[in-house]
Amino acid sequence: MRTIAVTGATGFIASHTIALLLEAGHHVCGTVRSLARPDAHAFLTGLPGAAERLTLVEADLLAPSSFDAAVAGCDTVLHMASPYVMTVADAQRDLVDPAVQGTLNVLRACARAPSVRRVVVTSSMAAVTDEPDKSVLLTEANWNTTSSLTRNPYYFSKAEAERAAWSFVEGEKPAFDLVTINPFVVIGPSLTPQLNTSNAIIADLLSGKYPGIIDLTWGMVDVRDVALAHVRAAETPGASGRYLCAGDTVTMREVVGILRGLDVPGQRLPSLGMDNAVGSLLVRLMSYTQPGGVGSYLRSHVGRAPRYDTTKIRRDLGLSFRDIRQSIVDTVADMTRWGHVGR
Template sequence: MNRNHLVCVTGGSGFIAAHTIRGLLERDYRVRATVRDLSRTAKYSFLNQLDGAGDRLELVEADLLQPGSLREAVDGASTVLHMASPYTINAEDPQRDLVAPALEGTRSVLEACRASESVSRVVLTSSIAALTDEPDSNHVLTEQDWNSTSSLSRNPYHYSKTVAERSAWTFMEEQRPGFSLVVINPFMVIGPSLGPSLNTTNQMIRDFITGVYPGILDINWGFVDVRDVALAHILAMERPEARGRYLCAAENLHMRDVITVLRDGGYGRNYRLPSMDLTGTAATMFVKLLSWTQPKDTGTYMRTHLGRHLRYDNSKIRRELDLSFRDIAPSILETAEDLVRWGHLPAPGTSR
């Protein structure tokens, strides 16, 4: 029975982690989730309201930079899902705010798991950021690709995810611990949130709707629904044959496609969806020039992604984990509805 298996999830209140916890509880697992500060009960109350949480969810306080607290968190767990990691584009101090927590946190979790006699598998949440920070229109990304261009000064978030994942694989090679490692590399994760906080990708959808973007840019993303990402982690945990990295993305959509889905779904009237076409060669060059007026890391991201066509192969995760992805258009609309529900976006027909 799954009730005999304890799963530890780090960063339990996170967007993806919360859905993963719900999925684990639905499959009858016992879950121990780490949070930063147990005294902030209001922030985590939604986790305690999940079905099954009353008798199978334990919240514990743990600091990723303090290995001692992590050892207690993983003690007795058969699997650890390491999902806690900072996600922000413009960091005041990239080393302090992004790289150190991601890198040292991953090492601390792995060290804690090595010290435990119970852990048999670790599933790490990585990112497309560890594959590339400047898509090549002529190259199809696979699990063999690694981001080799990011740094503290160039797309530091991408850099943090890359060094954290690389350090995990180095740890496995050098230490040869008694557990296996599987890595999930999601692309742009959207969908309904179980908690009230606004995650970075859903904020992008809100920004589309509220007129933050001056026009439709020549940029595309690989989207994936948060519920599919959560399921990918659980399947990677459950299947003994799961190995290596898994690129996790459902569909590739251009910004124009996303705007069309939102407009057709009723978010055009009374909102401020962009309509100006800035996708041509000259317009893209102009927007890249304007990017120098943006916050540093936003500007860098624009210059390394505008005018490039992202291509990828998700056959490994479909084949080995037997994962079928949701269609993304409904997920985009569910995201918008969820933004309204949590108060991050004015409801249709209200003043804005």
């Protein structure tokens, strides 16, 4: 069994990953921002195997030597901590710096730790593209080159962080090898009561926040599949490079249809059809009245459908993806349990 460090241990994907690592018998050292409130981490320390094989330590993405203690003695490090919000007051300070400098601080700590042999970084499809083109079949060779501090700043932060990771490995030639997992929109049951950004898409549809059914097509993937991808990347000796991690594509109209069939109490699903040329034009015009990150996302995604090839992750890591429609059903059941919907 291995000793594996996981940064951002309380995160949506990270917490599921830790549960799988403990189930597999690994020893895990997870980083959190603060240990001052043990109740905030009780869902982790209460996992099966946690009492014997989970240690939590404090770490700060922007503190240069903050991760040294976490990675010491580990043979594998999963860097999963990074901010995920669409709109911020200062994109450089709130998104890019934590993503890029945090990644570099973790990699430098790993380079100083002679035991580390593999680092797996949670990247994103945001590092692959920020404006899907149905004529392009996306693979691990594609890179997002269009995002900036003002255009899809979250996407920019993920692309810059992953570029920084590969540049570090190429330039420093550390003893470890690097693997990145690039998931699309991650949904599914949560181990914590906090509503994450991806599941909020479904909660917002149910609560009436959308003016109509917009021509948006999402690539979605179940959090349990993404967690397994990280575990497989840690355990598979031949894993290498980038891995697109995405299940089915699904349109907003399809998601609304699934949600309508669930008959969630108090639901206010959109019914006005705006998934047409006129509706898309209106959405693009309305996008300029939205917060910056939301506005640029709408302008670059409305009317566009992503296409991607997940052959590599299926072949190398033996991963298969859950039916995303069932994942939507599971997500709603879980959000109902936590009180996010159905009130």
